[in-house]
Amino acid sequence: RKEVEQDPGPFNVPEGATVAFNCTYSNSASQSFFWYRQDCRKEPKLLMSVYSSGNEDGRFTAQLNRASQYISLLIRDSKLSDSATYLCVVSPFSGGYNKLIFGAGTRLAVHP
């Protein structure tokens, strides 16, 4: 079983749509959670950290459910520029050091 599982997509949505991505992780001792964005043939870039209380950054809302080991990302009012691969990332407890465990990513394509 993979440590971080995501639906690979692709999700094809029109501009203005709301889209939600989900992710599950297997290590219940995981400490930190993130969503990264990766454009085609580019490096991953941090989109947002995910906190137990849920957090929002503009059109993006992230939620964490530790009991279910489940992370979500909601994108409202999708823009063409949101087209990318969204990576669910977990940092396990490994002596306190911060190695990142990546999911395989969910591809989003926003069309006019």
Place this chain on the structure above:
Amino acid sequence: EAGVTQFPSHSVIEKGQTVTLRCDPISGHDNLYWYRRVMGKEIKFLLHFVKESKQDESGMPNNRFLAERTGGTYSTLKVQPAELEDSGVYFCASSQDWRATYEQYFGPGTRLTVT
């Protein structure tokens, strides 16, 4: 401020040859990480340096891979001898601190093709 840089951007080598990848972290970042993505798979952690010390090398696939960070500045990752399954994109990342609250900044990656 310059970001993380990696060299080369692409490398095509034959099976059995040696390749050395270089990563220059953001200035002042003591923490340097190597990751790789092989075709169709997720990005996987290889190792973590704190300054010049290897803090965690649990992700290194085998002893054909050697990472160094002499002087605690730039790092190199040598693959010797390269095998076909080593093909993929090798990313380097750096952070100011090892804790998760400190963002890891990724370089553009080196795309390695072993033929």
